[in-house]
Amino acid sequence: MASGANDDSKESESSFECNICLDTAKDAVVSLCGHLFCWPCLHQWLETKPTRQVCPVCKAAISRDKVIPLYGRNSSRQDPRDKLPPRPPGQRSEPEPSSSTSFPAFGLGDGGFHMSFGIGAFPFGFFASTFNFGEGRPAPSPNSQDYAEDQFLSKLFLWVAIVFIFWLLIA
Amino acid sequence: MASMQKRLQKELIAIQKEPPPGVSVNPANIGPNLTQWIVDMEGASGTLYEGEHFQLSFKFSPKYPFDSPEVTFIGSNIPIHPHVYSNGHICLSILSEDWSPALSVISVCLSIISMLSSCKEKKRPPDNSLYVKTCSKNPKKTKWWYHDDNV
Numbered sequence: 589m590a591s592g593a594n595d596d597s598k599e600s601e602s603s604f605e606c607n608i609c610l611d612t613a614k615d616a617v618v619s620l621c622g623h624l625f626c627w628p629c630l631h632q633w634l635e636t637k638p639t640r641q642v643c644p645v646c647k648a649a650i651s652r653d654k655v656i657p658l659y660g661r662n663s664s665r666q667d668p669r670d671k672l673p674p675r676p677p678g679q680r681s682e683p684e685p686s687s688s689t690s691f692p693a694f695g696l697g698d699g700g701f702h703m704s705f706g707i708g709a710f711p712f713g714f715f716a717s718t719f720n721f722g723e724g725r726p727a728p729s730p731n732s733q734d735y736a737e738d739q740f741l742s743k744l745f746l747w748v749a750i751v752f753i754f755w756l757l758i759a
Numbered sequence: 760m761a762s763m764q765k766r767l768q769k770e771l772i773a774i775q776k777e778p779p780p781g782v783s784v785n786p787a788n789i790g791p792n793l794t795q796w797i798v799d800m801e802g803a804s805g806t807l808y809e810g811e812h813f814q815l816s817f818k819f820s821p822k823y824p825f826d827s828p829e830v831t832f833i834g835s836n837i838p839i840h841p842h843v844y845s846n847g848h849i850c851l852s853i854l855s856e857d858w859s860p861a862l863s864v865i866s867v868c869l870s871i872i873s874m875l876s877s878c879k880e881k882k883r884p885p886d887n888s889l890y891v892k893t894c895s896k897n898p899k900k901t902k903w904w905y906h907d908d909n910v
Contacts, residue, residue: 608824608860609762610769623861633860636825644861 607645608633615668617655621648627668630655763823767793770864774798782868794819797833798868806876813838815871816847817864827858829899830867839881842874846891848898849874850884852905 606613608629615627623645634641634652643650657668771793774784781801788797796817802808814834820826832838832847842850853862853870884890894901 610766610863629860632825642859644859647859 613658615671616658617668618658619643619648619650620654620656621646621650624658625655627655627657627671631669763819763821764793766824767819771796773863774865774868779865779869779872781872782865796864798864800868800872802838803872803876807878807881808838808875811836811838815868817867824860824862827854827862827899828864828867829897830854830871831898838875839883840875840878841880841882841884844884844887844890844894846894848890848894848901850903850905852903855899855901855903 604612604616604624606616606626606629607623608625611626613624613626616624617627617630618624619630621643623643625644630644630650631652633644634650641651642648652669655669771784771789774782775786778784781803783799784796785799788799790796796819798815798817800813800815802811802813813832813836816829816831816833818829820829830849830851832843832849837843837845837847844850849871851870851874853859853867890901
């Protein structure tokens with residue numbers, strides 16, 4: 589680094605400084621390329637660029653497994669890499685209520701059966717029904733539970749329609 | 760935030776104690792909480808910029824040193840250089856994608872001095888007028904193309 593010192597006393601002082609915070613390395617780790625960091629500092633850098641993890645000093649490839657923890661005489665025996673710095677908590681805000689959900693889905697089971705049935709000006713558009721032909725959803729395979737349910741609902745609505753028309757005719 | 764100010768304090772002491780040649784920092788030009796610095800710079804002797812005086816603005820985000828500082832030339836004299844736009848923006852890879860937290864104000868100043876000193880011909884970047892019209896105020900928002908590594 590460019591901030592190297594000239595005299596020996598400063599040299600020895602700064603030789604155990606973390607290359608990121610420029611302070612004496614705490615929970616020190618050394619990379620295989622020989623550069624010293626505090627583990628919290630290096631960890632934050634590795635998190636900053638998770639896809640391109642390089643040594644801040646020499647840009648050699650680096651990762652959690654390519655650094656060696658340093659244990660001084662009276663330092664804790666715990667691997668500094670197991671102590672992660674406290675991370676800021678995530679923030680989440682509630683989404684804006686969407687105006688597009690104007691009425692609740694007309695759910696009949698969850699078999700994917702959708703049907704709309706409307707009546708226009710009599711007698712035109714008497715059957716403005718939509719029977720979802722040729723839609724993108726895959727049809728339930730025969731013999732499955734869904735298929736039986738679909739068949740049942742088709743028949744049910746057919747009967748509802750017939751009863752409704754009959755009521756219209758006699759009314 | 761606190762670690763950022765601690766580091767900037769150390770950098771400020773270092774640059775005042777042992778500034779790179781031609782570089783000086785006036786303490787009056789250090790903004791609130793050390794987040795904005797103005798660094799004075801002299802063109803190196805024996806180069807095209809000899810005798811010229813420039814000012815560099817450094818802005819540090821709370822994520823410094825993990826995030827690069829925003830560095831631009833300011834003031835009345837913007838160096839005429841193929842990598843320096845007339846609005847002061849500098850096309851230098853270490854200021855964006857090649858930034859590393861082991862870099863510092865001193866190393867950025869040295870890189871800029873070296874960039875100026877190796878210049879052979881004083882001219883603006885070829886796309887200067889278009890860039891200056893269309894760019895964001897923050898050079899870090901520019902997606903730089905590093906097309907020329909020689910200067």
